[in-house]
Amino acid sequence: MKTFRKIMAAVLCVMMIVTLDGCAQASEDGITEIEIVSYKREAIDVMDEIQDLFNSTHDDIRLKISSPNEAMTILKTRFIRDDYPDIVAIGGDINYSNFLDAGLFMDISDLQALKEVKEGYLDIDKQLELVSMDGVYALPYVANAAGVLYNKDIFNKYGWKIPNTWDEFISLCQTIQSKGLTPLYFGYKDTWTTLAPWNALAVDLVDANICAQVNKNEATFANAYREVATKQKELLKYCQPNPYAYSYTDAATAFANGEAVMWPIGSYAISQVQSVNPDMNIDSFVMPGSNDPNKNILNSGIDVQFSIMENCPNKEAAYEVLNFLYTDEVLNMYLEDQGGVATKKGEFPIAEYLKGMETYILAGEVADFQDHHYPTEMAVDAMIQTYLLDKKKDALDTFLNKFDTDWIRYNRDLIARVQKEES
Amino acid sequence: MKKKMSNRTKTYLCILIPALILFVMFNTYPMINGLIYSFTNYKGYGKFDWVGLRNYVDLFQDERVLKSYLFTFKYALCGTILVNVLSLLMALALNAKIRFKSALRGIYFVPNILGGLVIGYIFSFFFTYILPYIGIAWNIEWLQNSILASPAYAWIGVLIVGVWQAVAMTTIIYISGLQTVPEDVYEASRVDGASKWTEFWKVTFPLIIPFISINFVLTTKNFLMVFDQIMSLTNGGPAQSTESISFLIYRNGLDGGQFGFQSANAFVFFLVIVIISVVQQLITGKKEEQL
Numbered sequence A: 001m002k003t004f005r006k007i008m009a010a011v012l013c014v015m016m017i018v019t020l021d022g023c024a025q026a027s028e029d030g031i032t033e034i035e036i037v038s039y040k041r042e043a044i045d046v047m048d049e050i051q052d053l054f055n056s057t058h059d060d061i062r063l064k065i066s067s068p069n070e071a072m073t074i075l076k077t078r079f080i081r082d083d084y085p086d087i088v089a090i091g092g093d094i095n096y097s098n099f100l101d102a103g104l105f106m107d108i109s110d111l112q113a114l115k116e117v118k119e120g121y122l123d124i125d126k127q128l129e130l131v132s133m134d135g136v137y138a139l140p141y142v143a144n145a146a147g148v149l150y151n152k153d154i155f156n157k158y159g160w161k162i163p164n165t166w167d168e169f170i171s172l173c174q175t176i177q178s179k180g181l182t183p184l185y186f187g188y189k190d191t192w193t194t195l196a197p198w199n200a201l202a203v204d205l206v207d208a209n210i211c212a213q214v215n216k217n218e219a220t221f222a223n224a225y226r227e228v229a230t231k232q233k234e235l236l237k238y239c240q241p242n243p244y245a246y247s248y249t250d251a252a253t254a255f256a257n258g259e260a261v262m263w264p265i266g267s268y269a270i271s272q273v274q275s276v277n278p279d280m281n282i283d284s285f286v287m288p289g290s291n292d293p294n295k296n297i298l299n300s301g302i303d304v305q306f307s308i309m310e311n312c313p314n315k316e317a318a319y320e321v322l323n324f325l326y327t328d329e330v331l332n333m334y335l336e337d338q339g340g341v342a343t344k345k346g347e348f349p350i351a352e353y354l355k356g357m358e359t360y361i362l363a364g365e366v367a368d369f370q371d372h373h374y375p376t377e378m379a380v381d382a383m384i385q386t387y388l389l390d391k392k393k394d395a396l397d398t399f400l401n402k403f404d405t406d407w408i409r410y411n412r413d414l415i416a417r418v419q420k421e422e423s
Numbered sequence B: 001m002k003k004k005m006s007n008r009t010k011t012y013l014c015i016l017i018p019a020l021i022l023f024v025m026f027n028t029y030p031m032i033n034g035l036i037y038s039f040t041n042y043k044g045y046g047k048f049d050w051v052g053l054r055n056y057v058d059l060f061q062d063e064r065v066l067k068s069y070l071f072t073f074k075y076a077l078c079g080t081i082l083v084n085v086l087s088l089l090m091a092l093a094l095n096a097k098i099r100f101k102s103a104l105r106g107i108y109f110v111p112n113i114l115g116g117l118v119i120g121y122i123f124s125f126f127f128t129y130i131l132p133y134i135g136i137a138w139n140i141e142w143l144q145n146s147i148l149a150s151p152a153y154a155w156i157g158v159l160i161v162g163v164w165q166a167v168a169m170t171t172i173i174y175i176s177g178l179q180t181v182p183e184d185v186y187e188a189s190r191v192d193g194a195s196k197w198t199e200f201w202k203v204t205f206p207l208i209i210p211f212i213s214i215n216f217v218l219t220t221k222n223f224l225m226v227f228d229q230i231m232s233l234t235n236g237g238p239a240q241s242t243e244s245i246s247f248l249i250y251r252n253g254l255d256g257g258q259f260g261f262q263s264a265n266a267f268v269f270f271l272v273i274v275i276i277s278v279v280q281q282l283i284t285g286k287k288e289e290q291l
Helices: A002-022 A041-057 A071-080 A094-101 A112-116 A119-127 A152-158 A166-178 A191-205 A210-215 A226-238 A248-256 A267-276 A315-325 A328-338 A352-363 A380-389 A395-410 A412-422 B007-037 B054-059 B063-095 B101-113 B116-137 B154-179 B183-191 B196-207 B209-224 B228-233 B245-255 B259-287
Strands: A032-038 A061-066 A087-090 A139-151 A182-184 A260-266 A282-285 A298-308
Touching: A032 A041, A032 A071, A032 A315, A041 A061, A041 A267, A041 A315, A041 A328, A061 A315, A071 A087, A071 B245, A087 A094, A087 A315, A094 A298, A112 A315, A119 A139, A119 A298, A139 A152, A139 A191, A139 A267, A139 A315, A139 A328, A139 A352, A152 A282, A166 A182, A166 A226, A182 A226, A191 A226, A191 A248, A191 A260, A191 A298, A191 A380, A210 A412, A226 A380, A226 A395, A248 A260, A248 A267, A260 A267, A267 A282, A267 A352, A282 A352, A298 A315, A298 A352, A315 A328, A380 A395, A395 A412, B007 B259, B054 B259, B063 B101, B063 B154, B063 B209, B063 B245, B101 B154, B116 B154, B116 B228, B154 B209, B154 B228, B183 B196, B196 B209, B209 B259, B245 B259
Parallel strands: A032 A061, A032 A087, A182 A260
Antiparallel strands: A087 A298, A139 A260, A139 A282, A139 A298
16 A cells, blocks of 8 residues: 555656646746737748847847647637637637637727727727627737739730629629630638638628627528628639639639639738739729629728737736837838738828728728628538539528528527527 | 555556556546536637537537538448458458569558648649649540539548558558468368369458458548548538548537537547447457467
8 A cells, every 4th residue: 555655646746747847937037928829820920020029129028929820729729728828819700709708808998009099990899799898808900801802914904994883893704704814713622712702792782790680680691691692603603613622722823823813802812822923913802792882891800909818917018019019110010011901090001902992991991701700610611612512403592591590509609698688 | 455465466556557647647537528518518718608418419410410420431431341452452462472572561551651631732732633634634524623622522532542541551460460371271271172262261361350350440440530631631621521520529629619519529429439349349259260
């Protein structure tokens, strides 16, 4: 028995050392360490530069920014292990809503930098709250704009104009086809790309708060999304054969090499295209969803925003980092490298490839991506892909009915909460 | 614990306990944890509520989960049969008196050394660009569209890659099995005038049944757990036609905020694998022959 105890003691010691090692990253010499996990893998280089700039100007805080592959999955896996970074740089999407709802983020209402954020983007963040909350939980950084990217050189060569209505858009596609060119290119092998045209059409055709309406049992997706779904399927007539065989990167490469004239995607794809063809002359326009040009609205969401984790021990240091990130100098560094639209008030240059959307950006006529409200596990992207592949006559009804039933199944707990709060 | 332990027992305990602790820490404990979470609506982070057996009830009504089970079983069944037939043929060939036997054995083992993801990405390129190119160049219609883009046939693409990789290890086990069959039983069968065919079915086959049994269990288990190939070839698509159970658990459990629900799925899947393995052992165990 004695030996047994000894063995147990030894084993327990080993276990303690192993577990202690995991959290032995306490600060040395009074230097506070702030860790940011950024989900923008493509921004890794500029994030490194920003990190170095910060560290060279601050002695008391050491900033560490990591931009891992599949950052969302990595973050969630870390959360499961109760291992939190200090700040996360994520998009304004359903993940933000869920993290916020789970009480992971700190209220940063008293942050200096927040005073300089454009109202529209604070509103978008407000709409992302599953159940309305007090306070501000994220600092919007850069927004993106989605619509249709086009090859400006080819457009100029034939003298084509940016279409303002759906009919103009379709007839433009037909004209392009008649010249023996491919009008559109899709990378539908990566299911999430099916959401790009979906969102761009939906902002024009469907209310921005449709999901909240459905949760309150005031609307159905079957009515709301019928036109969107029909139009997205119509686009298949004008793309390369078998778009389900090609991935997002394949599509970017094809578009960069001029194999297609237009690519319905967001401004976030620019760096991918430029990595293939740095000299390409790209511009973009707002997808015209209806035949009323006044209904056109720019599909723009928060691409990157910063949130401080609720249990971050060094609030002061984290605030210092956020205020630093929001200075014009750093923001310009980021914009120059990654493009996009600044969420900060004031004059920021609009990139060449967003010129076609300039009027919308300046007027602030923007609406958030509708998929930012869809639960990830519902896999709406795969549902759209399934629907596009479905050649049966009742494909549209099958898809829309599935959308409504699945929505209720995946949002059951939320709907119950919303309806409880209503009554 | 009245009797004093002998040195022997102490030694055994010394060896056993660390292994047991590691096993409990990294296997049993997470599993029990998962089982507990399967009764909650936990998203993987933050607050959660207890929901009782709701996840299990949902599991049997969820179309996507059922589809993933169908896909996985279809894949595992075809994969296991194909791999074992091909491997046995390869093993027989590589065990025959041929030139460069050792070199060939080495070459045929290479797929097993390469990582699943690497192979997946290479084959993905092959299916998406090279095969359709050949199809267009030689005007073969069914080759012109990537097999991975077709909801009806994408699983065959995944199967080809899975089998290609799994054959290597299985062949090695069969070769070692064939080498355990002593030469004198072959001599005896030749003296009795058995043809090659009879010799295989009446002599070789019964004597390597233990190896067939272990290979069936191993390949079935590996094919049921298919993950890398899906991740790199199709990512579950097109139209969710190639979502395996492991893939769905990973995708929706870790990425999609269904940690509780997918924990229930994982637990049910664990039971299914245990049952299949036990049944297989029972069936093949009865047929074993001893010399």
